[in-house]
Every structure is written in structure tokens, then in C-alpha cells.
Amino acid sequence: MTFFSQWKKIAAVALILISLLAPAVCAAQPHFDGAKAYEYARQFAAIGPRWPTGPGHPKAEGFLRDHFQRAHDQLEEDTFTANTPIGPVPMRNFIVRYPGKKNGVIVLASHYETNYPLRNINFVGANDGAATTGLLMAIGDRLHAASGGGKKLDGYSVWLVFFDGEEAINTWSRSDSTYGSRHLAAKWGRDGTLGQIKAFILADMIGDKDLDIQRETSSTGWLLALAEQAAKRFGYERYFFQRDMPVEDDHLAFLDRGVPSIDVIDLDYGPGNSYHHTAQDTMDKVSARSLAIVGDVFIEMIRLVDLR
Numbered sequence: 001m002t003f004f005s006q007w008k009k010i011a012a013v014a015l016i017l018i019s020l021l022a023p024a025v026c027a028a029q030p031h032f033d034g035a036k037a038y039e040y041a042r043q044f045a046a047i048g049p050r051w052p053t054g055p056g057h058p059k060a061e062g063f064l065r066d067h068f069q070r071a072h073d074q075l076e077e078d079t080f081t082a083n084t085p086i087g088p089v090p091m092r093n094f095i096v097r098y099p100g101k102k103n104g105v106i107v108l109a110s111h112y113e114t115n116y117p118l119r120n121i122n123f124v125g126a127n128d129g130a131a132t133t134g135l136l137m138a139i140g141d142r143l144h145a146a147s148g149g150g151k152k153l154d155g156y157s158v159w160l161v162f163f164d165g166e167e168a169i170n171t172w173s174r175s176d177s178t179y180g181s182r183h184l185a186a187k188w189g190r191d192g193t194l195g196q197i198k199a200f201i202l203a204d205m206i207g208d209k210d211l212d213i214q215r216e217t218s219s220t221g222w223l224l225a226l227a228e229q230a231a232k233r234f235g236y237e238r239y240f241f242q243r244d245m246p247v248e249d250d251h252l253a254f255l256d257r258g259v260p261s262i263d264v265i266d267l268d269y270g271p272g273n274s275y276h277h278t279a280q281d282t283m284d285k286v287s288a289r290s291l292a293i294v295g296d297v298f299i300e301m302i303r304l305v306d307l308r
Contacts, residue, residue, distance in 0.1 A: 127286050131205070
């Protein structure tokens with residue numbers, strides 16, 4: 001064998017190895033800063049319980065307000081009164097806008113409050129509310145950097161929405177839950193904003209160390225396919241859509257009004273879902289790695305929606 005042919009053979013083998021290892025390399029070195037998202041979540045959970053009407057709720061509002069009151073973050077506070085089983089309750093959604101060059105909006109959403117019925121057990125909602133709040137805050141940092149100096153994003157505008165009142169006040173039902181998303185979807189339906197939304201992407205309970213995001217069966221098909229495509233790019237397939245499950249969540253009010261929507265959720269938290277809505281939902285159960293995985297997928301989903 002000549003030196004030249006031997007070199008070609010080595011080069012061919014090297015290319016094959018690179019192609020095989022590429023997904024693993026992407027997965028090992030995520031672009032998204034999961035550690036930053038975790039730290040935001042830790043600070044947010046440290047506020048303590050954040051149920052509507054409770055003493056922690058205005059502290060949670062202040063935390064979000066203080067963070068997003070900075071140059072080039074367009075912060076709106078959407079205040080409303082919810083009719084609940086305990087009577088009228090004041091609530092507040094937060095909307096942070098990053099304008100884009102294309103006409104249209106991609107919404108990334110989470111809820112930030114904790115469960116009212118669990119107000120007496122020190123339920124801090126580390127995974128159920130704080131983790132996704134931290135995720136969106138860290139995504140906001142990426143968008144803030146991209147829009148530095150007042151520049152527009154290259155694609156669609158991206159809006160971060162932090163919903164109040166996702167949890168039930170008494171017992172979960174379509175009328176006693178998702179107060180903030182139902183209010184905002186109706187408001188945006190009246191003023192024409194819903195027609196601008198190209199994709200509504202909801203995050204819920206995605207900080208679990210044992211990440212296993214179900215395929216939420218009510219979600220829009222092409223957005224599920226996009227999430228799968230984004231996960232595949234980084235070699236994250238094993239964390240996504242191994243099981244199908246219908247979930248009632250903040251995306252339903254937008255789906256009901258014809259907005260393409262997806263709920264990215266891991267509703268299997270702890271052995272036999274034993275941490276969900278218990279005092280065990282604490283930061284030691286949350287993983288920066290899981291936040292990095294979902295952050296990578298969300299950033300890639302934004303890119304893919306921009307290309308549509």
C-alpha cells in the first residue's frame with residue numbers, strides 16, 4: 001500500500017469517527033448556560049412559597065421586575081383580578097419583549113407562582129415553577145445580549161411570558177387553574193395579538209435530574225416534530241418523547257384559540273412522581289444539566305421556527 005492510499009484510508013476512518021462522535025460532543029458541551037438558569041432558579045426558590053395572596057408572592061413579582069428592568073428589555077406587567085373559589089384574587093403576568101426583524105412573535109412561557117392548597121407545607125416549587133422561571137431568565141440573558149444597543153433579533157420577535165395563577169386555588173379543573181394564561185389568551189384575542197404568534201412554547205417541570213419529557217398529545221404536531229428535530233441535533237433524543245401523555249396546562253388557552261402551541265413538560269418527578277406537589281420539591285432535586293438540555297432545545301426551536 002502506498003503512503004498516499006494509506007493516508008486516504010486513515011482520513012476516511014477519521015471522518016467516520018467524527019460523524020459518529022459529533023452528537024455526543026454536542027450533548028457534552030451544550031451551548032446554553034444551564035448553571036446560570038439553575039442559579040436564577042435557586043434564588044427564586046429561596047423566596048419560599050409564592051402562592052397568590054401570600055407574603056412570598058410580591059417578593060416573586062419584585063424578583064422578576066428587578067431583573068428585567070434593564071435597557072432593551074421591554075417589560076410589561078399584566079395585572080388582572082381572577083374569580084376564584086376563595087373570591088376575587090389579584091394576579092399579575094409578566095411579559096418581556098425582544099423585537100425581531102420579521103413580522104411575527106415566538107412566545108416562550110412558564111408559570112412562576114406556587115400552589116395555594118399547599119401553602120402550609122413550605123412548598124417552594126423548585127422544579128414546579130422556579131426551574132422554568134430560571135430557564136426563561138437565562139434565555140432572556142441570551143436575547144438581551146443579542147439585542148444589545150437596541151438592535152432587533154434577526155428573526156421573529158421573542159416574548160417571554162411568566163404566568164401567574166397556573167395552579168389551582170382549590171381543586172384542579174378547567175375553571176380553577178391556568179388563570180393567567182386564560183386571561184392573557186382572551187386579552188390577546190380581543191386586541192389581535194394572537195394572530196401575530198407563530199409558536200407558543202411552554203416549559204413546565206423540566207429541571208428534574210431524571211429528565212424524561214413526555215410527548216404532550218394535545219400539542220401542535222409540527223411543533224412536536226420541531227422539538228424532536230432540535231433534540232436530535234444535540235443527541236438528546238433519549239430525554240424526549242419516550243412516552244405520550246395528555247396534560248392540562250397553560251398552553252390549552254392558546255390552543256383553543258388556534259395558536260400553534262406545545263407543552264414541554266416532564267410530569268414524572270421523583271420515584272412514582274412522588275416529589276410533585278410535595279415539600280420534597282426542592283433545589284437538590286433540580287439539575288443544571290437538565291436545564292441546559294431544555295435550553296439548547298428551546299434556542300434551536302427558535303431558530304427552526306424562524307426558518308419556517
